[in-house]
Amino acid sequence: MKPKLLTTLERYSLKLFWADLFAGITVAMVAMPLSLAIAIASGAGPEKGIVTAIVGGFLISALGGSRFQIGGPTGAFIVVVYDVIANHGYDGLVLATFMAGLILLIAGFLRAGKLIAFVPEAVVNGFTIGIAIIIASSQLKDLFGLSAENVPAEFFEKLSVLWEARESFSAAALGLGLLTIVLITALRRLAPKLPGLIVAVAAASGAVVVLGLPVDTIASRFGALPNTLPAPSLPAFSYERVLELLPSAFVIAFLAGVESLLSAMVADKMSGEGRHRPNAEVLAQGAANVGSALFAGLPATGAIARTATNIRAGGKTPVAGVVHALTILAVMLVAAPLAGYLAMPALAGLLMITAWNMSEPHKWKAHFLQGRRSDRALLILTLVLTVATDLTIAIGVGVSLGLAIRLQRREVPPADWQAPDR
Numbered sequence: 001m002k003p004k005l006l007t008t009l010e011r012y013s014l015k016l017f018w019a020d021l022f023a024g025i026t027v028a029m030v031a032m033p034l035s036l037a038i039a040i041a042s043g044a045g046p047e048k049g050i051v052t053a054i055v056g057g058f059l060i061s062a063l064g065g066s067r068f069q070i071g072g073p074t075g076a077f078i079v080v081v082y083d084v085i086a087n088h089g090y091d092g093l094v095l096a097t098f099m100a101g102l103i104l105l106i107a108g109f110l111r112a113g114k115l116i117a118f119v120p121e122a123v124v125n126g127f128t129i130g131i132a133i134i135i136a137s138s139q140l141k142d143l144f145g146l147s148a149e150n151v152p153a154e155f156f157e158k159l160s161v162l163w164e165a166r167e168s169f170s171a172a173a174l175g176l177g178l179l180t181i182v183l184i185t186a187l188r189r190l191a192p193k194l195p196g197l198i199v200a201v202a203a204a205s206g207a208v209v210v211l212g213l214p215v216d217t218i219a220s221r222f223g224a225l226p227n228t229l230p231a232p233s234l235p236a237f238s239y240e241r242v243l244e245l246l247p248s249a250f251v252i253a254f255l256a257g258v259e260s261l262l263s264a265m266v267a268d269k270m271s272g273e274g275r276h277r278p279n280a281e282v283l284a285q286g287a288a289n290v291g292s293a294l295f296a297g298l299p300a301t302g303a304i305a306r307t308a309t310n311i312r313a314g315g316k317t318p319v320a321g322v323v324h325a326l327t328i329l330a331v332m333l334v335a336a337p338l339a340g341y342l343a344m345p346a347l348a349g350l351l352m353i354t355a356w357n358m359s360e361p362h363k364w365k366a367h368f369l370q371g372r373r374s375d376r377a378l379l380i381l382t383l384v385l386t387v388a389t390d391l392t393i394a395i396g397v398g399v400s401l402g403l404a405i406r407l408q409r410r411e412v413p414p415a416d417w418q419a420p421d422r
Contacts, residue, residue: 001108001280003063008317016316023315024323027070029195030309031057032328034354036218036339037347038073039298041138042081044090046218046339047225048298049073054229054329056288056300061321064284065113065277066264070306070321071288073298075354076259077252079134079386081298084248086153090296092245095235098293099242099249104257104286113278119258120402125360125367126379127394130386132359135351142348143177145170145215155387172213173345180204180349193313197350204346218347219340227336229329232294251392252299256285260302270311305357374405 008016031053039049053072060071084093107113137155140162141148148165152158180200187196208215218225264276281302288300310320367379378401385394 001065001111001277001283003280003284003318004065004067004277005062005318005322008067008319012317012319017319019314019316020320021323023310023313024320025327026193026195026313027306027310027315027320027324028327028331029198031070031072031303031306031324032331032339033198033201033342033347033350034306035073035328036342037351037354038075038078040218040222040344040347041075041135041351042073042078042298043085044081044093044298046222048296050225050328050332051229051295052292052297052300054325054332055295055297056292057328058322058325059288059291060260060284060300060302061318061325062284063280063287064260064264064302064318064321065280066267066302066307067276067317068267068271068307068311068315068320069260069264069276069281069302069318070310070324071260071284071300071302072306074259074301074303075135075351075358076128076131076255077299077301078138079131080248080251080255082138082153084245088245088248091236092241092248093298094293094296095237095241096245096248096252097289097297097299098235099245100252100256100299101286101289101291101293103249103253104282104289106286107253107257108279108283108286111279113257113261113280113282118403118406119399120375120378120406122375122379123382123395123398123402124258124262125363126382126398127386129359129367129379130383130394132355133383133387135358136355139348139351139355141165142216142344143174143352145173145345170215173215176204176207176213176215176343176345177349177352179207180346181353184350184353201342201346201350204349205341205343208343209341213343216344217340218342218344221344223340225332225336225339227333229332230295233296235293247392251395252289254395256289256299256301257282259304260285263302263304263307266304267307267311270308305354378402378405 035049035053036046039046057072060069084096141151146162146165147168148161151161183200184196187194260281261278264281268275285301292300382394382398385397
């Protein structure tokens with residue numbers, strides 16, 4: 001369970017440092033607008049996303065079992081975070097995140113990292129696509145500039161409320177959102193090494209200032225962003241509060257564990273260098289969520305898209321992830337007021353791209369038309385439950401049915417039941 005950072009530092013060199021420095025700064029430019037957008041979509045203040053990227057990102061890279069993992073807030077948590085805040089308040093989310101961190105630490109010490117292999121792939125794909133649909137629906141308000149108040153979290157109720165607010169549609173907001181989407185897509189194809197996310201969001205937001213467009217910005221909706229980290233403190237808790245938030249804590253822990261280990265596996269395949277240490281990775285996720293909660297941040301986990309960006313940018317060791325976190329901290333200390341100019345429709349466009357990529361459209365044919373019928377049914381069931389109910393039910397039902405299907409395929413013989421002798 002030794003962190004990869006300690007292993008790689010044994011043979012570290014100046015050449016590796018320059019590669020990690022460039023990759024870390026590049027990833028930070030990608031992570032900043034994403035962290036802001038994810039926090040806002042989760043129903044939290046934008047500064048919470050930055051805090052999570054700094055604290056969670058640092059701990060995941062410093063203590064994790066992957067050479068390339070980049071941590072922070074991710075789109076997969078938007079749904080559960082929004083639900084916890086709506087039902088238990090932000091202090092409830094902080095406590096649930098702290099508890100999830102403790103659960104992951106226990107799982108890491110018990111060497112439960114390899115249990116990810118037993119989670120059915122159809123379940124993971126189903127709730128990932130479901131989460132992507134919910135994220136996209138949550139951005140319709142800002143993308144179309146609608147003035148709907150108190151938009152509910154439930155998917156179908158949300159669509160109904162947004163439809164009723166259709167007369168407040170803003171062409172300027174939609175134009176900025178579409179401009180952001182086009183710029184991100186174009187920059188990824190034409191200049192893949194450029195931090196296209198922040199360039200696109202900054203360009204669209206600059207158009208708001210230059211043209212004086214009537215759209216919301218971070219500053220107009222949330223006020224000025226702080227330029228320092230908050231003082232760490234333990235979340236308030238009681239026995240009743242812990243029991244109340246335990247289901248949410250298990251969901252956060254499950255998502256953090258699954259997404260981080262999937263991200264580490266993707267990094268191994270992309271890089272072709274070494275193998276991650278799953279138990280060290282789970283321990284790092286636990287420490288990161290405890291740390292993020294101490295600073296009143298959001299749940300943190302390994303981010304597949306940012307980890308891939310790190311590899312493409314030339315990152316070689318966990319030092320790149322540490323640099324990424326420290327770069328975001330430096331920007332927060334020096335240039336926090338500039339983030340207030342970022343336009344909400346531009347961030348909505350960014351999250352639309354994030355949701356599209358999360359759903360992996362290039363795999364839809366394999367998911368829905370090929371493979372075993374039982375796997376397709378399990379994927380669709382998990383997807384529908386994720387969208388129509390909540391993640392707790394979707395994960396519980398999906399994993400239970402998935403494990404039952406796996407046991408059936410192994411042709412486990414029926415138990416030799418005998419009538420009890422009474």
